[in-house]
Amino acid sequence: MIRWLLPFALVACSSPSKGVTSADGGDPDSAQLGDAGSLGDAPVHTRELAFAANYVAGISGFEIQPDGQLVAMQPAAFEPARHFFGVAVHPSLPVLYAAEYTGHAIDAFRIDPHTGALALIGEPVAIAHAAIAIAVDPLGRFVYVGDFDEVELTHMSLQVFAIGADGGLAAQPSFTLPRTNAVDAIAAAPSGTTVYTTDAAGGIRAYTVADGGALSEPTDSPFAAQTVTGGWMTFHPTKDILYTARTTLQAFAAETSGTLAAVEGSPFGAGANADPGEMALAIDPRGRFACVVDMPAGTVTVHALNGDGAMAMPGTTYDAGTFAYSVAIDLDGRYVYVATDFGSVAAFAVDPDTLALTPLAGSPMISAAGNAPQLIVVRGV
DSSP states (O other): OEEEEEEOOOOOOSSOOTTOEETTSSOGGGOOOTTSOOOTTOOOOOOEEEEEEOSSSOEEEEEEOTTSOEEEEEEEEESTTSOEEEEEEOSSSSEEEEEETTTTEEEEEEEOTTTOOEEESSSOEEOSSEEEEEEEOTTSSEEEEEEEETTTTEEEEEEEEEBOTTSOBOSSOSEEEEESSOOOEEEEOTTSSEEEEEOTTOSEEEEEEOTTSOEEOOTTOSBSTTTOOSOOEEEOSSSSEEEEOBSEEEEEEEOTTSOEEEOTTOSOEEOBOOOTTOOOEEEOTTSSEEEEEETTTTEEEEEEBOTTSOBOSSOEEEEOOTTEEEEEEOTTSSEEEEEETTSOEEEEEEOTTTOOEEEOTTOSBTTOSOSSOEEEEEEEO
16 A cells, blocks of 8 residues: 655655756755755655646656656546546545635545556535645645635635545635635645645735634734745745745744744745746755745756755756756755646756765656646655
């Protein structure tokens, strides 16, 4: 069965190829590890799968080979007639959740441990409006969904669906929180006690999570209202630190109460030029580095992470393909993948000592995924 699952981001290998440049104009091979250390002789896992939610082409599936290469599953896309706006995975069950935009639904899929094929668990859960953001409770209790009326541009909300023992979803939300702005991204704290969202109004909104899934917003929310406007968020793998990358690169220490406090030195610098809900940021599962994509520039930038979680500046920038849209890192931190808005996927190997990225042979895979792909990696045993 699937043992554990995480979003994935960019990675790389030894020396960069032609067209790769340092963000500060220096030597790309001089990227530093900060205080995080080298990958060294860390164990290697060979059974990894990747899925990309596509706005026009269902969900693309891939098996990650030991050398980092992606091999498309057969069939190459699941539910190809559906328009998905995001995917998320259960923390312990072999289950993937997908947000349907035009279909106004949330789907739960069981992942076959041998083939990676997806099979619906029950019927899709219907909601009133387009689902545009999705995240899973790290304790495996709930799925969080942001929706809005794409016709009238009203009736926006954050909904909470309970997860059953088999990974399926309750037919009705256990809690619905009306919103005045559409949710761009959702991030659940590792403790499961707090959920964070971004939107066009600015700042990061925090919601404490009750046992039954009810959400309540502390009086000091939103945080960083002057420096955060929409954009992807993700947590450090071992520290209670929340990262954002749109407009500015920032890191926040998350308290049990939900309060966010800027990590020393944050904001660290200019962030990604990215769509509000674009998966433009990924953190190495070993906590050594962050990857950020710039959509119009078609680049991915690697920033080493210091021991306190701060991002080292400047980063090292690599060509990733026209309209780079989402980034993911394999679960051993050895490979980085960037999917573009036109469906190509660029793959890089990460040098364990310098963090430099090297494109894999045959990269990018042309038309491997659909439009606006949101990419994640899961691990099987």
